[in-house]
Amino acid sequence: MFKNDILNFSYKDLKEHLQENLNFKTFRTDQILDWIYNKHVFNFEEMTNLSIDARNKLSENYTISNPEIMDIQKSKQDETTKFLFKLDDGALVESVVLYYPNRIAACISSQVGCALKCTFCNTGKLGFQRNMTGGEIISQVLTIEKYLDRRINNIVYMGMGEPLLNYDNVVNSILNLNDKKMRNLGARHITISTSGIADKIEELGNLDIEIRLSVSLHAPTNYQRDQLMPINTKYPVEELMQACEIYQEKTNKRVTFEYIAIKGFNDSKEDAIKLTELIGNLKSMVNIIPVNPNPAGYEKPKREYLMKFANILRDKGIDTVIRAEKGTDIDAACGQLKGKHVN
Ligand code: SF4
DSSP: OOOEEGGGSOHHHHHHHHHHHHOOOHHHHHHHHIIIIISOOOOGGGOTTSOHHHHHHHHHHEEOOOOEEEEEEEOTTTOOEEEEEEOTTSOEEEEEEEEETTEEEEEOOSEEEOSSOOTTOHHHHHOEEEEOOHHHHHHHHHHHHHHHTSOOOEEEEOSSSOGGGGHHHHHHHHHHHHOTTTTOOOGGGEEEEESOOHHHHHHHTTOSSOOEEEEEOOOSSHHHHHHHOGGGGTSOHHHHHHHHHHHHHHHOOOEEEEEEEOTTTSOSHHHHHHHHHHHTTOOEEEEEEEOOSOTTOOOOOOHHHHHHHHHHHHHTTOEEEEOOOOOTTTTOSTTHHHHHHHO
């Protein structure tokens, strides 16, 4: 029998659903959500402040997404931890936990695989299987928290998949993670990272919630970006930047641009100047990321090249960070760990 996943419901919808189907009062909904989001209990039988009859009815009619942990790799250098999860239908997805001095962040997946075939990405090479449900997206966070016995402070939709191509489920998961009655994670602690789905970036600007937007730019010209990210032929850089401007007009929020630096491809002084021209007056920040191990065999630029590149951007008033590399001794790059299990 088909059972609804509790994690797919908004607070209001769950309250109404449980009222209509099981004749539960509102406080029951609050109790169930407290077990799931605060106590990390994913089994109705263990919800001991509910009557046995209520627990039985819940088990008969509902499930709670709770993926199996198939593999874990932990970096000896910086504790970066990669999880491989098996979803109910056997599909595999990855999440990564990153440790910072004052917080921990989880990088989570939004699709099983990805259709966009970015040349530097292991997930792109594995192909697209399906969208994840909102509940499956949330369950990555809750399962990690239970395993670590620690709350996650920041969530980044930068794992497997393109979040804006699974727009409705991703937005539902964000609203639930943010809801005070559910995970109660501040919206400013949630970042969506996109390869540049221009029309959806504009739509994201209509959301009444202050999440952060990060755009994987990676190259300053169409000629270069076409070679890295085939999606650029659909949404070329001019259209992408225009969508970012519209997003900023609607939200007044800074946009982060991710820039994977590749030796001899997009790391020259000319590339940096073109990038400053492209960004123009947009309120932004640029994250320069030395390229991870990748299927195309791209190499990292030398540190001094990255410093020069960053300084050209800074001289034009663009906030620029060279991101510290994490988890280099494990398969931390997107799609690497899953690749090991499906090949
Ligand atoms: S980088 Fe992101 S959008 Fe590109 S193929 Fe990989 S998962 Fe998909």
